[in-house]
Amino acid sequence: MKLPRARGPVSTAVFERMLQARDVLAGPLRVELASGDPIEDDDLQVTLWALYELHYRSFEDVDEGWEWAPELLAVREQLEAPFERALREEVRPQVAAVVGAPGDLADRLFALTDSFEGPSLAEHIQRHATREQVQEFLLHRSVYQLKEADPHTWVIPRLEPDIKARLVELQFDEYGGGRPARVHQALYARALIEAGLDASYGAYVDDVPAITLALSNATSLFGLHRRLRAAALGHLGAVEATSSIPCRRFAAGIRRTGFSDPVAVFFDEHVEADAVHEQLAVRGICAELVKASPDLEADVVFGASVCLAMDARFAGRLLDAWGNQEHVAAPGRHESVVSA
Amino acid sequence: MTAVAGGRRGHRDVEVTLCPGGPMLLRGAAHVVDEDGEQHAVVRPVVAVCRCDKSARAPWCDGTHKLL
Numbered sequence: 001m002k003l004p005r006a007r008g009p010v011s012t013a014v015f016e017r018m019l020q021a022r023d024v025l026a027g028p029l030r031v032e033l034a035s036g037d038p039i040e041d042d043d044l045q046v047t048l049w050a051l052y053e054l055h056y057r058s059f060e061d062v063d064e065g066w067e068w069a070p071e072l073l074a075v076r077e078q079l080e081a082p083f084e085r086a087l088r089e090e091v092r093p094q095v096a097a098v099v100g101a102p103g104d105l106a107d108r109l110f111a112l113t114d115s116f117e118g119p120s121l122a123e124h125i126q127r128h129a130t131r132e133q134v135q136e137f138l139l140h141r142s143v144y145q146l147k148e149a150d151p152h153t154w155v156i157p158r159l160e161p162d163i164k165a166r167l168v169e170l171q172f173d174e175y176g177g178g179r180p181a182r183v184h185q186a187l188y189a190r191a192l193i194e195a196g197l198d199a200s201y202g203a204y205v206d207d208v209p210a211i212t213l214a215l216s217n218a219t220s221l222f223g224l225h226r227r228l229r230a231a232a233l234g235h236l237g238a239v240e241a242t243s244s245i246p247c248r249r250f251a252a253g254i255r256r257t258g259f260s261d262p263v264a265v266f267f268d269e270h271v272e273a274d275a276v277h278e279q280l281a282v283r284g285i286c287a288e289l290v291k292a293s294p295d296l297e298a299d300v301v302f303g304a305s306v307c308l309a310m311d312a313r314f315a316g317r318l319l320d321a322w323g324n325q326e327h328v329a330a331p332g333r334h335e336s337v338v339s340a
Numbered sequence: 341m342t343a344v345a346g347g348r349r350g351h352r353d354v355e356v357t358l359c360p361g362g363p364m365l366l367r368g369a370a371h372v373v374d375e376d377g378e379q380h381a382v383v384r385p386v387v388a389v390c391r392c393d394k395s396a397r398a399p400w401c402d403g404t405h406k407l408l
Contacts, residue, residue, distance in 0.1 A: 107360070114406060173384045244403030248396070275401040276388040279359045 001202040003059045004050060008034070008043025014075055015050065022065030029071045031078065038082040039090070039313070045213040048083065049205065051076045052220040056147055057201055080221055087218060091305035098301045105297065106287040109234075109304055110278075113241040116305075118312030119319050122246035125253035133322050134257050137250075138195050139204050139329055140318070144216040145188040145266075146201050149174035151216075151223035152236045158229045160292065166284045167233070170277055184273075187266040194262040207329040211317055215310050222303055230296035233289060234303030237281040242308065243274035363388035363401035374399045 003019065006012040010031045017029055038044050053059065054067045066072055088095075094116070098108050125137060149171055156167055176182035189199035198204070205213070222232035251267035286304075290297045321328045357365040366372070366387050372380045380399055388401035395402045 110406075169385050173386075177384055244401075245406065248402065271402050272397055272400050273384065275363065275403045276365065276384065276386050278403070279357075279362060279365055279388060280386060283359060 001053075001057060001059055001200065002061050004046055004202070004205045006043075007046045010034075010043045010075075010079070011047040011050070014047050014072070017072070018050070018059075018062045018066055020063070022063045022069065024069075026071065029075055031075055033078065033082065038079075038086045039214045039310075040210045042210045044079050044083065045210040045217060046205070048076065048079045048217045048220075049213045051079075052217060052224065053202070055220075055224065056150060083214075083217065084221060087221075087306050087309075088302065090309050091302060094305040094309070095298065095301050098305075099298045104287065105290050105300070106283045109237055109282050109286060109301070110241060112301070112304060113238050113308060116242075116308040116312065118308065119315045120246075121315035121318060122249035122253075124319060124322070126249035126256070127253070129253055129257065129322070131257040131259070132327070133318075134254055134259065135195055135197065136327055136329060137318065138192060138263075139197055140208055140212045140314070142188065142192055142197070142199075142204055143202070143208055143212050144219070146185050146199075147216070148184045148188065150185075151219035152232055154223035155229045155232045158226050159289075163233075163285055163289050163292070166280060166288070170236075170280045170285070173273055173277070182269075184266070184269070187269055191263045191266040194260050204329065209317070209328055211310070211314050212329075215314055218306050218310055222306075228299065228303070230289060230293075230299035231303030231306070233281070233285055234300035234305075235307045236303075237278070237286045237300070238304035238307035240274050240277040240281040242311065244271050244278065247271045247274065358391075359388075362405055363391055365389075372399050 003015050004011075006015050010033065013029060013031055017026065020026070034041060034043065050059075051072060054062070054064075054072070058064055058067070094112065098112050101108055121137070125134060129137070152167070153171055156164055156171070159167060172178075174184050176184070176186070180186065192199040219232070219235060222228045222235055247267040247270040251264040251271070254264040254267065255261075286300050290300055318328055354369050355365075355367040357367075359365060366382070366389060367385070369382045369387065371382055372387070372389060374380060390398050390401045390405075392405040392408060394404045394408060396404065
């Protein structure tokens, strides 16, 4: 993967630095952030995505030595602060309603994921989406899905043994239970190829809007900061608890629009796997974590709410565009997309 | 329905967890035999067995209980 294209002054300055050989004497990097919503800020989100990516697969045109460069970490912190504030603001009502409310935390988290208001992308895909819209949906999801599970894996060494064992058990299934072909990331890559899309990691980063990058960046923010470990686990709980039923609808829509079975297999797998994982994540991980450390409850609920709120924003964005016969990321713009 | 312990590592304990309003989690099972005597292999570390009888992927849970 190569560094994505810059989308504004911040990414231009940061990417220019990243394309040079690591120079410990290069000195601080000063960037000026734009005002406005950080979640929808293309320049901020693509910069943050690239800075986080140094810790995952990195870029063939970037010196690996930049990963822990203080000046890049300083810029990252400068971008993360408004992003995290915006996320906290976005879900303030949900967090206030759930934290400290009566009842078992697991039941409250399931109630939150069941009742969160948002447009149903899954229902649209199941019943109405065109083949091009299904393809576009797969394209957006590729930004996160090709690193599915990785952001939550950062949390493992930060946990006490009992919760750690539960998280590893869940992640082992995400990573195919020892079978490389069953790694969820690999299943998604297979789905992309069968749908006529580019399965290479990060292939569509240049084609998607800020919100698609922000979905991925929120998980990296939680995963890479020990202080936000409970938010990462709350996020995991909400991902798993909003997966089985929507994935059944996605699979149905994929088959309805004439894509081959291997495209739907990723979603079939998640119907069954996530019916298990939601119990493991919500009851075995989130609720048990808070039982041991009650002060982490607010962060668990925060992380869960962020997952739901970002999914709702993303769904709204796609459905609005599709309602106007438009695309958010036009399939076909990218060379390797086969026209449907 | 019966769950049978064992598999590659021979006999071992099966841990059963009943989720309130949800499925039955099985850890350590080798396979699950359904009402018709059909054997379903366990292929993940933990499996969720349907308890609401409405799953489309029986004997496994598919989350349908949340819609009831």
